[in-house]
Amino acid sequence: MNDTPGWTSPGSAPSDGQDGSGVPRPTAPADANGSAPQWSKDQPPAGQWSPPSDRTPPAGPGRNWGAPPPNVHWGKPPAAKPGVIPLRPLGMGEILDGAAKTLRSYWRTVLTITVTVAVISQTANTLAQRYLVPAPADISPDATPAEELRQSLESAQSSLIGLGPSLLVTLMASTVSAALLTVVISRAILGRPVSLGSAWQEARPRLLQLVGLTLLMAAMGAAVVSVGLLPGLLIGGAPGVALVVLGGFGSLAAAAWLIIRFSLASPALMLERQGVTQSLKRSAKLVQGSWWRIFGITILTQLLIFLFAMIIAIPFTIVGIAFDGDGFSGLLSGTPTTFGWPFLIITGIGGVITSAVTYPISAGVTVLLYVDQRIRREALDLDLARAAGLPGYAATSDGRTVGG
Template sequence: MIPLRPLGVGEILEASVATLRRHWRTVLAVTVPVAVVTQIALVIVQRYLSVAQPVLHPDATPSEQLEAASAYLRASFAELAPSMLVSIAASVFVSALLTVVVSRAILGRPVTFSEAWQEASPRLPKLLLLSLALPLAAGLFSFVAMLPGLLLGDGGGAALAFLGGLAAFVVVIWLLIRFSLASPALMLERQGLLQSLKRSAKLVDGSWWRVFGITVLAQLLIGIFTMLLTIPFTAIAFALDGIEAGTGTAVSWTYLVVMAVGGVLSSALTYPIAAGVTVLLYVDQRIRREALDLELAKAAGLPGYSSTES
């Protein structure tokens, strides 16, 4: 599916799409059920846990404004937490199975859903821990960086908190890219959590900007593709049952169901592309650093190479 040499940006993106096109039965058997479950959970959250933005009196005191904002943030977190957990679990499941599918596709070997599940399922608990640990660590680090400013209060504290948050944002982005290849390392090399993080850091070392650029470009293209897919469903949803944001009324079932259908379609098609980019970046870095192309050629049984797998 890929040339056995260092890959260009276009080749990584093209191969990610090719995985969906060539192995669509297996890929959609993974992504469609997960997308449906995720959207059902989001619909339930938006229907029953949706929080209206508070409307304050113009003469409200700063303490009243702060109290209202705090209450709104707590309620918003209660709304977002279930959907975030469902999304993370769905991402872990899809990433694990699609990593197996893409790795087999690189060698030109088909894989069924049951085969992908059999190979990926033992690694799911560790992958879940990895997927939870990175965002939690990033959030904790950002909070600690902003804490002095938050404790100080007033205008100077706000400025200090902003600078701390900005510095934390830069560090978090650097770390997330540095550890972005830990997931395929964990799945394909059967590494432990810490070993996977160290493996990713080693592979990204010296190529941070390249990995960052390809990751951002892929996410941008996925975002544009998702937007184009969901625009018609958004228009239909508003045409059937328009809503006014911030009114405090529950969102209608019609609106939510139409939007959920668009979400299922976009998620089912973009999950494999996102997973494919990550796996192919991992493969590309190993080709550049460890001559993985020779091992892949042997594993694929290409003429001129030993058929013995490494």
């Protein structure tokens, strides 16, 4: 006979045959004397059950799938940008934006350079048009196509000879402007301020070599075009006209190829302090394999500059014609005419405004293309980061630069 009381859940209390939850408690069998066993009065209190909390259960599999962990950045960190461009290979938009940012950030120095150059160039051009360029010649309505071409070429030759001194002055002024702007843009890449005096001190030792490089490039282009046009001009007649057209297109294509191939020679000469020949070779090496890309960016830049120039020039031209009575009457009668001082002065003011804005954009694109090619080929971004004093970049014992 087992006199052990029956099992009950821990924490139940004796209460008329019920546990603490109101559920009847199982009873134990009577002992040999017929009396039921007594429950201990020292039972623990009834268990307290709390209802489920309102907390949201933790997310199971599939919830917020794909979200990155906190404080984790996916992909490469952004490139360092101490100045007007990020120190990495650049896109076309970033090159144009960097040139525009240089104009905005360093406008005092930049506009001082470009306005001075533009005033000198426009003054020389105005004087040449007034005193040196001959009046346009009348073309006979009965002239054959060959005669019309010959007369047009003679007129263009006379105008070019008359504008020669002006073009020479403009070329020299543009060369000085390009040299100074190259120094300014190289400092803008590092985010450093630069004054006109410091830019001049750094650019002055390289000016003669830059002038020689500019004249050599111009002579090369003129020689290529002349070689293309000369056979047609010597033959004359209808075959000569056709040959002039074909030779003209061919020579222009060859000249464009040379211009793009050596387009980075100027910043190479200024920033690497190399000679004229070495700068041409340096440009050819940097452009190799990227000719079409540099050609596309250069053409787009020149197209934007041309559109901006037209937007500025058209209103000034209309106002100049309106103020110049002789020129306006000549246009109405359809006869060749020479404009007077009012037209030349008003259009010259428009030319100064155009040149003051377009010079830094054109120079900026050239310098940034040079920097971009060196970043792509030679990891110049590490040297620029070290030169800018960015943290995490240090020079090794052999002079190389490593970046963190």
